[in-house]
Amino acid sequence: xxxxxxxxxxxxxxxxxxxxxxxxxxxxxxxxxxxxxxxxxxxxxxxxxxxxxxxxxxxxxxxxxxxxxxxxxxxxxxxxxxxxxxxxxxxxxxxxxxxxxxxxxxxxxxxxxxxxxxxxxxxxxxxxxxxxxxxxxxxxxxxxxxxxxxxxxxxxxxxxxxxxxxxxxxxxxxxxxxxxxxxxxxxxxxxxxxxxxxxxxxxxxxxxxxxxxxxxxxxxxxxxxxxxxxxxxxxxxxxxxxxxxxxxxxxxxxxxxxxxxxxxxxxxxxxxxxxxxxxxxxxxxxxxxxxxxxxxxxxxxxxxxxxxxxxxxxxxxxxxxxxxxxxxxxxxxxxxxxxxxxxxxxxxxxxxxxxxxxxxxxxxxxxxxxxxxxxxxxxxxxxxxxxxxxxxxxxxxxxxxxxxxxxxxxxxxxxxxxxxxxxxxxxxxxxxxxxxxxxxxxxxxxxxxxxxxxxxxxxxxxxxxxxxxxxxxxxxxxxxxxxxxxxxxxxxxxxxxxxx
Amino acid sequence: xxxxxxxxxxxxxxxxxxxxxxxxxxxxxxxxxxxxxxxxxxxxxxxxxxxxxxxxxxxxxxxxxxxxxxxxxxxxxxxxxxxxxxxxxxxxxxxxxxxxxxxxxxxxxxxxxxxxxxxxxxxxxxxxxxxxxxxxxxxxxxxxxxxxxxxxxxxxxxxxxxxxxxxxxxxxxxxxxxxxxxxxxxxxxxxxxxxxxxxxxxxxxxxxxxxxxxxxxxxxxxxxxxxxxxxxxxxxxxxxxxxxxxxxxxxxxxxxxxxxxxxxxxxxxxxxxxxxxxxxxxxxxxxxxxxxxxxxxxxxxxxxxxxxxxxxxxxxxxxxxxxxxxxxxxxxxxxxxxxxxxxx
Ligand SMILES: Nc1ncnc2c1ncn2[C@@H]1O[C@H](COP(=O)(O)OP(=O)(O)OP(=O)(O)O)[C@@H](O)[C@H]1O
Ligand SMILES: [Mg+2]
Numbered sequence: 001x002x003x004x005x006x007x008x009x010x011x012x013x014x015x016x017x018x019x020x021x022x023x024x025x026x027x028x029x030x031x032x033x034x035x036x037x038x039x040x041x042x043x044x045x046x047x048x049x050x051x052x053x054x055x056x057x058x059x060x061x062x063x064x065x066x067x068x069x070x071x072x073x074x075x076x077x078x079x080x081x082x083x084x085x086x087x088x089x090x091x092x093x094x095x096x097x098x099x100x101x102x103x104x105x106x107x108x109x110x111x112x113x114x115x116x117x118x119x120x121x122x123x124x125x126x127x128x129x130x131x132x133x134x135x136x137x138x139x140x141x142x143x144x145x146x147x148x149x150x151x152x153x154x155x156x157x158x159x160x161x162x163x164x165x166x167x168x169x170x171x172x173x174x175x176x177x178x179x180x181x182x183x184x185x186x187x188x189x190x191x192x193x194x195x196x197x198x199x200x201x202x203x204x205x206x207x208x209x210x211x212x213x214x215x216x217x218x219x220x221x222x223x224x225x226x227x228x229x230x231x232x233x234x235x236x237x238x239x240x241x242x243x244x245x246x247x248x249x250x251x252x253x254x255x256x257x258x259x260x261x262x263x264x265x266x267x268x269x270x271x272x273x274x275x276x277x278x279x280x281x282x283x284x285x286x287x288x289x290x291x292x293x294x295x296x297x298x299x300x301x302x303x304x305x306x307x308x309x310x311x312x313x314x315x316x317x318x319x320x321x322x323x324x325x326x327x328x329x330x331x332x333x334x335x336x337x338x339x340x341x342x343x344x345x346x347x348x349x350x351x352x353x354x355x356x357x358x359x360x361x362x363x364x365x366x367x368x369x370x371x372x373x374x375x376x377x378x379x380x381x382x383x384x385x386x387x388x389x390x391x392x393x394x395x396x397x398x399x400x401x402x403x404x405x406x407x408x409x410x411x412x413x414x415x416x417x418x419x420x421x422x423x424x425x426x427x428x429x430x431x432x433x434x435x436x437x438x439x440x441x442x443x444x445x446x447x448x449x450x451x452x453x454x455x456x457x458x459x460x461x462x463x464x465x466x467x468x469x470x471x472x473x474x475x476x477x478x479x480x481x482x483x484x485x486x487x488x489x490x491x492x493x494x495x496x497x498x499x500x
Numbered sequence: 501x502x503x504x505x506x507x508x509x510x511x512x513x514x515x516x517x518x519x520x521x522x523x524x525x526x527x528x529x530x531x532x533x534x535x536x537x538x539x540x541x542x543x544x545x546x547x548x549x550x551x552x553x554x555x556x557x558x559x560x561x562x563x564x565x566x567x568x569x570x571x572x573x574x575x576x577x578x579x580x581x582x583x584x585x586x587x588x589x590x591x592x593x594x595x596x597x598x599x600x601x602x603x604x605x606x607x608x609x610x611x612x613x614x615x616x617x618x619x620x621x622x623x624x625x626x627x628x629x630x631x632x633x634x635x636x637x638x639x640x641x642x643x644x645x646x647x648x649x650x651x652x653x654x655x656x657x658x659x660x661x662x663x664x665x666x667x668x669x670x671x672x673x674x675x676x677x678x679x680x681x682x683x684x685x686x687x688x689x690x691x692x693x694x695x696x697x698x699x700x701x702x703x704x705x706x707x708x709x710x711x712x713x714x715x716x717x718x719x720x721x722x723x724x725x726x727x728x729x730x731x732x733x734x735x736x737x738x739x740x741x742x743x744x745x746x747x748x749x750x751x752x753x754x755x756x757x758x759x760x761x762x763x764x765x766x767x768x769x770x771x772x773x774x775x776x777x778x779x780x781x782x783x784x785x786x787x788x789x790x791x792x793x794x795x796x797x798x799x800x801x802x803x804x805x806x807x808x809x810x811x812x813x814x815x816x817x818x819x820x821x822x823x824x825x826x827x828x829x830x831x832x833x834x835x836x837x838x839x840x841x842x843x844x
Binding site for chain 1: 709711715718
């Protein structure tokens with residue numbers, strides 16, 4: 001393992017108000033290898049990556065590259081030193097074109113004047129490196145899907161001929177085939193002896209890609225291992241600090257209750273067509289499909305976010321016409337949106353306010369002033385239930401780690417005490433332990449007679465949680481499977497448009 | 501021939517500015533139709549009350565002071581900020597330049613040159629002060645420039661002891677040069693407006709610095725991650741805004757022949773309205789120089805029509821206010837339409 005250490009962190013410490021995000025961390029990484037950082041939400045993985053990328057400056061400690069000490073005062077210096085980072089939270093200028101975003105730090109120019117032709121050429125080249133030529137470089141970035149934005153982000157880091165690349169949960173919004181592409185790309189990079197740091201909560205990916213890994217907990221190094229001297233179970237134990245049995249809930253025996261939601265021939269032009277299903281109390285209906293198959297759009301339509309829908313929606317047998325989210329919430333429907341940054345959170349508000357955003361009315365007194373005691377009750381409840389890690393309920397949402405932000409979105413929807421819960425990729429970026437707890441929580445909710453509509457791109461999550469699965473393909477329902485007949489194979493075939 | 505005409509008109513229509521241009525032309529046509537005419541005593545010809553070289557040039561000149569500042573203000577707005585102090589920078593630049601030239605007691609082309617440098621230089625300094633305070637104190641630009649709006653005008657007030665200061669005749673000769681046109685026409689202000697707009701448009705759309713301004717306004721955090729010097733860019737846009745105020749101040753005081761601390765009171769709101777009518781988004785990331793100039797022209801044209809058509813002048817503010825809101829709503833609808841087209 002000690003073979004020619006190329007990148008070295010030495011006693012790195014980084015404090016934020018109220019937390020030590022990275023605590024005296026030392027890691028050595030060999031050239032051309034892929035090293036993984038694993039740990040629970042808020043363990044300090046992203047922070048360590050950002051320190052290397054020059055975005056945060058360590059309070060103490062040193063970084064060595066090829067034996068030379070490096071100090072980056074800002075991101076630009078790290079770029080110049082050959083360090084690229086694919087960020088967990090997608091950071092873009094949505095008003096600019098894809099090409100400008102790709103080359104933002106280094107626009108091709110002569111005498112300060114941008115050369116459009118060169119710019120587009122360079123951007124196409126960068127996309128080609130990662131096999132994403134299908135993206136139009138002249139298009140405004142804001143018009144791209146999340147998956148394509150993620151690809152642009154990867155291209156931005158990889159296409160700059162970096163020597164060290166940090167991937168912070170790069171696959172969280174990619175489809176299976178795009179993920180495979182990325183893995184092949186990383187293999188290729190390693191052969192070109194580019195050093196990679198890979199952060200992910202998907203343990204399978206780590207075993208597929210990495211040679212070595214470091215487990216972090218509360219900012220401290222728990223251990224650094226070679227991949228072949230550790231098993232998945234052992235790794236989880238190191239991460240959460242106790243042994244860990246069930247990844248998936250036992251399924252509380254829940255009786256199928258009365259029908260809560262029925263959708264008949266629902267269509268929205270260009271998004272989905274003729275969708276019909278029924279959802280009963282105690283049921284978890286899973287929606288499978290590729291990214292872009294129309295699942296998110298369906299969820300948004302039911303939640304009153306789509307004005308162009310045709311078809312009928314019934315709640316407890318009564319036809320309803322929901323045109324705004326506040327109406328939907330009033331009818332007992334809550335949505336955990338797919339994109340937490342854009343739709344899930346008010347990043348400028350604090351943690352407590354975000355959790356209670358939908359129920360402020362309920363926790364206010366006669367004069368509509370918010371009762372702090374009630375607010376804290378809710379906050380405490382969800383901090384415990386979801387194991388949210390934050391310095392205090394009053395810190396800015398933006399200061400939370402990605403996974404903990406996701407937990408806030410869940411908490412906000414759970415706090416509404418709805419009958420019908422629509423969750424769109426609920427465990428994106430959430431660590432293994434917390435994920436299992438969220439799964440149990442969803443299962444419990446169903447057990448208590450709530451209905452859940454679960455959208456997920458992680459097949460194991462769907463298969464183990466859902467009582468029924470509807471498979472979407474290009475905006476239409478391609479098939480439906482009950483829990484006792486579902487297999488990964490069958491779902492994949494339906495997704496690909498093959499008959500079972 | 502016909503097909504190429506069609507092509508040209510299509511590319512023109514696709515441009516962001518086309519809506520504004522159409523509205524301006526429409527308003528001009530209506531104004532011409534309704535303005536009536538009078539008899540020119542010297543030539544004996546009937547002349548349209550609006551569509552005559554003199555009124556047109558006067559409208560362009562009136563617009564030019566706003567338009568020049570609007571180009572700078574747009575850059576601040578694109579970067580996600582706002583500059584309320586430009587009217588005061590105008591007044592301060594005018595007063596200081598006039599006092600300096602009076603003190604030096606020169607009246608020659610050199611005075612003109614000195615005046616330009618003094619006015620523009622002071623404008624840049626004021627703008628940089630704004631920018632440095634915004635990034636250094638980490639206070640929202642609205643607050644900082646609200647403060648400096650009073651401070652700069654206050655300084656001008658104290659320095660000039662509230663009196664109006666005459667500028668040397670050489671300056672007026674420059675600003676009112678007729679460049680071989682009819683002796684009663686003064687095109688210099690309009691030409692300066694066109695030059696500043698062209699330079700601003702080029703800077704914003706073609707240069708690296710310009711694109712960085714859009715990036716910071718679109719997402720400051722992402723720009724920081726991409727290694728841009730966000731603070732430097734912020735200071736630079738305020739400096740540019742000050743610079744354009746300096747240019748406008750020089751042109752204004754030269755044109756009118758004097759400067760006083762009360763000059764350009766309330767201009768900042770006209771200028772911001774021009775930028776916004778021109779499609780700049782106050783949340784940053786959107787806007788352009790040509791549209792800002794057109795916005796200024798539109799607002800002045802509306803003001804002009806009130807005068808030409810002999811409407812009650814007391815309604816001027818109500819009409820301009822309503823027109824601003826309508827223009828922004830129309831622009832928003834237009835943006836939604838374009839978005840729909842792009843999504844297809
Ligand atoms: N800008 C910031 N300001 C204040 N605190 C921060 C900031 N960034 C991170 N933190 C805190 O530092 C700790 C580590 O966060 P980090 O984002 O590194 O976690 P992570 O391991 O990447 O977690 P996740 O798996 O959820 O992405 C967290 O407690 C977080 O709240
Ligand atoms: Mg993270």
